[in-house]
Amino acid sequence: MRTCRGLPVGGTSRAAAHLSSSRSPVMMAASLSHKTRAMRLSQYPIQTTKETPAEAEIVSHQLMLRAGLIRRLSSGLYSWLPMGLRTLRKAEAIIREEMNRAGALELLMPVVQPAELWQESGRWKEYGPELLRLKDRHQRDFVAGPTHEEVITDIARRELKSYRQLPVNFYQVQTKFRDEIRPRFGVMRAREFIMKDAYSFHADAASLEQGYRLMHEAYTRIFTRMGLQFRAVKADSGPIGGDVSQEFHVLAASGEDAIVFSDADEYAANMEAAAALPPREPRPAPRESLARIATPGAKTIEALAGLLKIEPSRCLKTLLVEGEGENEVVALLVRGDHELNATKAQRLPGVASPFRMADAERIQRATGAQVGYIGPLGLKCRIYADHAALAVADFVCGANEKDMHLTGVNWDRDVQGYVAADIRNVVEGDPSPSGKGALKLARGIEVGHIFQLGRKYSEKMHAAVLDESGQEVTVHMGCYGIGVTRVVAAAIEQNHDERGILWPEPLAPFKVVLVALGQQKSAEVRERAERLYAELTGAGIEVLFDDRDARPGVKFADAELLGIPHRLVVAERGLAAGRLEYRHRRDSESVEFPVDEALAFLKDRLGR
RNA sequence: CGGGGCAUGGCGCAGUCUGGUAGCGCAUCUGCUUUGGGAGCAGAGGGUCGGGAGUUCGAAUCUCCCUGCCCCGACCA
Numbered sequence: 052m053r054t055c056r057g058l059p060v061g062g063t064s065r066a067a068a069h070l071s072s073s074r075s076p077v078m079m080a081a082s083l084s085h086k087t088r089a090m091r092l093s094q095y096p097i098q099t100t101k102e103t104p105a106e107a108e109i110v111s112h113q114l115m116l117r118a119g120l121i122r123r124l125s126s127g128l129y130s131w132l133p134m135g136l137r138t139l140r141k142a143e144a145i146i147r148e149e150m151n152r153a154g155a156l157e158l159l160m161p162v163v164q165p166a167e168l169w170q171e172s173g174r175w176k177e178y179g180p181e182l183l184r185l186k187d188r189h190q191r192d193f194v195a196g197p198t199h200e201e202v203i204t205d206i207a208r209r210e211l212k213s214y215r216q217l218p219v220n221f222y223q224v225q226t227k228f229r230d231e232i233r234p235r236f237g238v239m240r241a242r243e244f245i246m247k248d249a250y251s252f253h254a255d256a257a258s259l260e261q262g263y264r265l266m267h268e269a270y271t272r273i274f275t276r277m278g279l280q281f282r283a284v285k286a287d288s289g290p291i292g293g294d295v296s297q298e299f300h301v302l303a304a305s306g307e308d309a310i311v312f313s314d315a316d317e318y319a320a321n322m323e324a325a326a327a328l329p330p331r332e333p334r335p336a337p338r339e340s341l342a343r344i345a346t347p348g349a350k351t352i353e354a355l356a357g358l359l360k361i362e363p364s365r366c367l368k369t370l371l372v373e374g375e376g377e378n379e380v381v382a383l384l385v386r387g388d389h390e391l392n393a394t395k396a397q398r399l400p401g402v403a404s405p406f407r408m409a410d411a412e413r414i415q416r417a418t419g420a421q422v423g424y425i426g427p428l429g430l431k432c433r434i435y436a437d438h439a440a441l442a443v444a445d446f447v448c449g450a451n452e453k454d455m456h457l458t459g460v461n462w463d464r465d466v467q468g469y470v471a472a473d474i475r476n477v478v479e480g481d482p483s484p485s486g487k488g489a490l491k492l493a494r495g496i497e498v499g500h501i502f503q504l505g506r507k508y509s510e511k512m513h514a515a516v517l518d519e520s521g522q523e524v525t526v527h528m529g530c531y532g533i534g535v536t537r538v539v540a541a542a543i544e545q546n547h548d549e550r551g552i553l554w555p556e557p558l559a560p561f562k563v564v565l566v567a568l569g570q571q572k573s574a575e576v577r578e579r580a581e582r583l584y585a586e587l588t589g590a591g592i593e594v595l596f597d598d599r600d601a602r603p604g605v606k607f608a609d610a611e612l613l614g615i616p617h618r619l620v621v622a623e624r625g626l627a628a629g630r631l632e633y634r635h636r637r638d639s640e641s642v643e644f645p646v647d648e649a650l651a652f653l654k655d656r657l658g659r
Numbered sequence: 660c661g662g663g664g665c666a667u668g669g670c671g672c673a674g675u676c677u678g679g680u681a682g683c684g685c686a687u688c689u690g691c692u693u694u695g696g697g698a699g700c701a702g703a704g705g706g707u708c709g710g711g712a713g714u715u716c717g718a719a720u721c722u723c724c725c726u727g728c729c730c731c732g733a734c735c736a
Contacts, residue, residue, distance in 0.1 A: 102671050102684095105665095105671070126729090235729090391735095408736090602694055602696080606695095609697085
């Protein structure tokens, strides 16, 4: 008996058998809880709220708090209450099934990792304050893992010796910690979160590509099964050339990321990676002559265009960024109505990495002017001009003197020594880089990212196997992440109405909510509801039984807030006519059907 | 990191300017009534007013320090 807490299997099942003879609903619920198939709301201690907590900004965060799925412990740290955890587990289960189906092997790595591994990979220095560093009692350095490339590569170099063991894909579902500058939106951008991360190892690049494609397919199945509208988009490949990377975005207006896609084919990319094609039409011939004009106070394109009564697209913005050398700057020119794309700019020769705008002092030194009046004429630094900017004739730009601009400026005639480059964000309507159709913009929530890492970590950490000829070859790696906690929030962001959550059925904490109305008064309602609860539960259906002594309005409102897909109502009114009432969460009308057909009726509707 | 704001019962807030010993709604508990869309009445419990120091006869309120949280910004020319 003294070990009863350590006997989860034998202990509980015997207890359950004993308890099942009891009539106590508490004990019933307890005996069922380890199967998590059913739950009585009268035994569920968490409450929903009518009022929206002040801290929540976006819909998913508000609804998750109101429905009692999560509670905030501290900035960026959340507890998952039972109802929320059920959904989280649903998401995990789907991910596990599809990862396993794709041949990946689950393992589990520590959250806390020794600093040595991170020093070895170089990321101890590269990673900024986002990396939470810890010391143990011996003053040894550790990190709270924001990701697990180092640990998995360490495992790989110890366990993998032969090409015959490849390819292999290890994955885990594990808590990560990233000390975000600004956690927000609840679990959408939390500091601690759950991620499924997978890492594949290959003998050569061709095998890596194949493994990558396999993961692409698995991710597509995962998000499809979750009932989400999503898109895989090309992502920025970063400073490591040749590597391939794609992000999976759940489409939602509140998404933090801009994604673009062609309206005519499969092309899709995030804003950083979307290429802007050079305009087809050649630049018109110069018609105006160069002139200096006074433009007092016109420090912005908007003000300048307004003052001169011209389109912003006739003005060119000159942006100064820090160069690689000491005190060097680089000038970047984009059309007045376009935005600079920092990711693209950072890749240009001569531009400092990480990318930084030049400060006022450097600008003064390089141009003799201040922000708002900078132009390319007479600059003694590298000049990059965006393709679209190069297509403008007779443009307006800063004169490198306060309150002065130049008009009638023309490339080659007035400005030389520039290099053409793609350095702007695409805009809606730009031609697709795929050559087909025009680009459209949308907002997305990044829930997955797949990446062909190549040999970045395996080289530094010496993960190698022997090939057929006995030669040592450095392994190729891929890595593949899914933000599990974020997926749950994203699902709500995409599926809700003014009354609450509209769970896609595969993620719903329960499939069916059984609402008993007036059971305190009516023995018939009470008995019928109990029988239905037992019948549906026995048939393996996940049922949330609202057996509370509450008014109908309260029960309906909670059922809708919680977003349970199927609602069954047992009430005196219907029973008198031998009928039950059914409504799907997405329907606006209820339908009635004979009492005895409940199971068949529901089975027909489940999973539709 | 810079700027702004907030901190009063579980949640949402008022009270702070003008100092006098804490209040409203929701939630919770009890009783009665009510029961198809977040009930009504009557009663009850619950707050070191974020923490510390100070000013004062007296501080939620004024002053200073600290802490926590929220929002905005960090691609602007």
